[in-house]
Amino acid sequence: MPRFHCPLTLVAGSSVALPPGAARHVQVLRLQPGSPIVLFNGEGGEFDAVVERIGRSEVSAQLVSHRAVERETAREIHLAVGMPANERMDWLVEKATELGAASIQPLTTQRSVVRLDGERAQKKRGHWQAVAVAACEQCGRNRVPVVAPVAMLDAWLRERPAPQAGLLLSLDAHARHVRDAATGAGAVAFLSGPEGGLTTQEEDAARAAGFTPVSLGPRVLRAETAALAALAVLA
Structure with missing residues (x-):
């Protein structure tokens, strides 16, 4: 499933406008409204989401749920x-x-x-x-x-x-x-x-x-x- 870094405040159940880089990536991958994606903001865990709307240069996504999953090494x-x-x-x-x-x-x-x-x-x-x-x-x-x-x-x-x-x-x-x-x-x-x-x-x-x-x-x-x-x- 496509994953995108979205350094914004993310809240399950809300909509978010993807930053320009992620929005361009969605368009390059030819994703459509309803396509499942994963978003993470670097603050811990990740969000299951779906593409909500695709404009000429804007893409919005609906945040479905947060998963408290980490994939870091045991030692920094x-x-x-x-x-x-x-x-x-x-x-x-x-x-x-x-x-x-x-x-x-x-x-x-x-x-x-x-x-x-x-x-x-x-x-x-x-x-x-x-x-x-x-x-x-x-x-x-x-x-x-x-x-x-x-x-x-x-x-x-x-x-x-x-x-x-x-x-x-x-x-x-x-x-x-x-x-x-x-x-x-x-x-x-x-x-x-x-x-x-x-x-x-x-x-x-x-x-x-x-x-x-x-x-x-x-x-x-x-x-x-x-x-x-x-x-x-x-x-």
Whole structure:
């Protein structure tokens, strides 16, 4: 059944005008009045609904009932990643959302190929947030992970709200495997670098900020693959 993110106040038994993106999607799918759909606003659960009216650019839906269903991971996992180049960040955001990331923090590091600031950074963030929304619509999640504003690694390390554990992807030969380093069910922040990884100075700064070095095994993974592999293990 088609699912649409509708970031509005939703009340069973009422009608709602779908936001422009969802309305266009209804029209692209050639749905008709009476077609069943699912709406979610990110505040928990989802609503069974039916398309009520389709205009030239407006679509309204009748909310039938609320279902308190969640499809989140048992542990909150917050990804902080040195932005990979080209379109790989789009792919990372999409897959991280599907795998259950609670939030995604794009970072600029010393070895970053991609460097964003100002209006360009804001536009990219908006684009990545839309990617996360579309991934939630597809995979069934009812809570959309927040894609944070692009930040410099050193500033983020100083200012971030500390979760119960911070894990740092490292090539340190003494680093424990990520599955053995994260214990308990508390929130975890997983930090990984861009292509080429973090510099020694950046790793030292992360350790000083409370991050524990961890490994994903003997193979060297691409920047976008590493973050997703860790998420799959930690979830």
